[in-house]
Amino acid sequence: ASWWGHVEPAAKDPILGVTEAFLADPSPNKVNVGVGAYRDDNGKPVVLECVREAEKRIAGNLNMEYLPMGGSIKMIEESLKLAYGDDSELIKDKRIAAVQALSGTGACRLFADFQKRFLPDSQIYIPIPTWANHHNIWRDAHVPQRTFHYYHPETKGLDFAAMMDDIKNAPNGSFFLLHACAHNPTGVDPSEDQWREISHQFKVKNHFPFFDMAYQGFASGDPERDAKAIRIFLEDGHMIGCAQSFAKNMGLYGQRAGCLSILCENEIQAVAVKSQLQQIARPMYSNPPIHGALVVSIILSDSVLKSLWLKEVKGMANRIIGMRNALRENIENLGSNLSWEHITNQIGMFCYSGLTPEQVDRLTNDFHIYMTRNGRISMAGVTTGNVGYLANAIHEVSK
Numbered sequence: 001a002s003w004w005g006h007v008e009p010a011a012k013d014p015i016l017g018v019t020e021a022f023l024a025d026p027s028p029n030k031v032n033v034g035v036g037a038y039r040d041d042n043g044k045p046v047v048l049e050c051v052r053e054a055e056k057r058i059a060g061n062l063n064m065e066y067l068p069m070g071g072s073i074k075m076i077e078e079s080l081k082l083a084y085g086d087d088s089e090l091i092k093d094k095r096i097a098a099v100q101a102l103s104g105t106g107a108c109r110l111f112a113d114f115q116k117r118f119l120p121d122s123q124i125y126i127p128i129p130t131w132a133n134h135h136n137i138w139r140d141a142h143v144p145q146r147t148f149h150y151y152h153p154e155t156k157g158l159d160f161a162a163m164m165d166d167i168k169n170a171p172n173g174s175f176f177l178l179h180a181c182a183h184n185p186t187g188v189d190p191s192e193d194q195w196r197e198i199s200h201q202f203k204v205k206n207h208f209p210f211f212d213m214a215y216q217g218f219a220s221g222d223p224e225r226d227a228k229a230i231r232i233f234l235e236d237g238h239m240i241g242c243a244q245s246f247a248k249n250m251g252l253y254g255q256r257a258g259c260l261s262i263l264c265e266n267e268i269q270a271v272a273v274k275s276q277l278q279q280i281a282r283p284m285y286s287n288p289p290i291h292g293a294l295v296v297s298i299i300l301s302d303s304v305l306k307s308l309w310l311k312e313v314k315g316m317a318n319r320i321i322g323m324r325n326a327l328r329e330n331i332e333n334l335g336s337n338l339s340w341e342h343i344t345n346q347i348g349m350f351c352y353s354g355l356t357p358e359q360v361d362r363l364t365n366d367f368h369i370y371m372t373r374n375g376r377i378s379m380a381g382v383t384t385g386n387v388g389y390l391a392n393a394i395h396e397v398s399k
């Protein structure tokens with residue numbers, strides 16, 4: 001008998017499977033608005049100027065040594081300043097346990113495994129809907145999942161009342177997964193006032209907030225503004241966890257550059273927590289990749305390169321905002337009698353269009369347009385060259 005004859009083919013990943021289907025399509029006017037990867041107005045991937053400059057500085061000073069289990073100290077330092085603030089007292093007081101992670105996915109997984117190991121009876125509340133892979137991550141970490149209301153299908157906005165009910169009704173001291181900005185897949189974020197109410201309720205209930213911040217700078221174009229939710233929670237004294245990614249906002253997708261941080265009561269606790277995070281990493285991948293961490297460190301620690309990065313990330317955000325306006329206008333000009341206001345109300349990489357799975361299938365089969373079946377449109381794939389074609393197809397399948 002064969003060893004692996006019983007192994008079944010895995011189901012297609014709901015997001016990465018769309019990319020595979022797109023690549024396999026020979027049609028010349030195919031459009032990929034599936035995976036959340038930024039494209040320029042020619043539909044091409046972008047390597048930022050600040051990254052190119054960092055690469056020039058690295059070239060010739062090759063270093064292939066192991067990083068420590070916790071990763072690059074410099075990259076961690078710069079990541080924490082981005083998330084917690086340049087002059088954060090918490091950083092000065094060394095209260096943040098932080099390790100370099102394998103991008104945002106790795107940061108979430110490291111946290112989930114840490115949560116399981118040190119609070120084995122805890123569970124986690126995950127928003128409806130959320131990034132598909134969140135469910136896989138906490139499932140594989142064997143942390144039971146609960147859900148909480150987030151998106152309101154009728155208004156295509158936030159279901160704040162239902163969300164607050166779920167927060168109030170959850171057992172005290174529950175873990176909640178929160179998207180810091182640019183919620184995936186809905187593009188719907190709480191307002192600043194709503195974040196303040198959420199933070200207050202989390203204090204009342206002593207809930208634990210775990211922020212997944214995969215798009216800092218990508219939502220509004222301003223990393224400081226996109227960290228507002230985290231800053232509100234920190235001002236209110238919450239102990240938080242935070243997953244950071246440099247995949248989108250620095251275009252380092254394949255470099256797998258990210259950071260996991262856990263705010264502790266004091267330095268002694270932070271040292272203990274960091275040492276345990278390293279013990280989880282060691283048998284998983286031992287230590288993280290060096291190159292992406294070097295690029296991030298060089299850009300964020302050099303004032304000229306950092307301001308170039310800020311300009312470029314704002315440019316990416318602005319192009320997407322421009323495409324939101326263009327897509328909405330194009331569909332409205334075709335005489336659609338549906339409301340498409342949500343396309344410009346929503347923020348970040350994605351538009352939650354409200355198209356049904358069947359309508360999405362028609363977009364793919366009849367128009368060679370690729371998006372996830374939940375109707376999510378990666379706005380980064382929309383260009384001045386394809387926005388008219390996309391609008392027409394959306395109108396055709398939704399009228």
Ligand SMILES: Cc1ncc(COP(=O)(O)O)c(CN[C@](O)(C(=O)O)[C@@H](O)C(=O)O)c1O
Nearest residue numbers: 015035036103104105131184212214245247
């Ligand atoms: C909320 C959220 N958190 C974490 C990640 C992980 O990203 P990384 O590990 O590369 O830093 C993504 C990326 N999600 C996608 O953009 C997407 O939803 O299309 C895509 O990259 C993916 O992996 O699915 C995300 O949307």
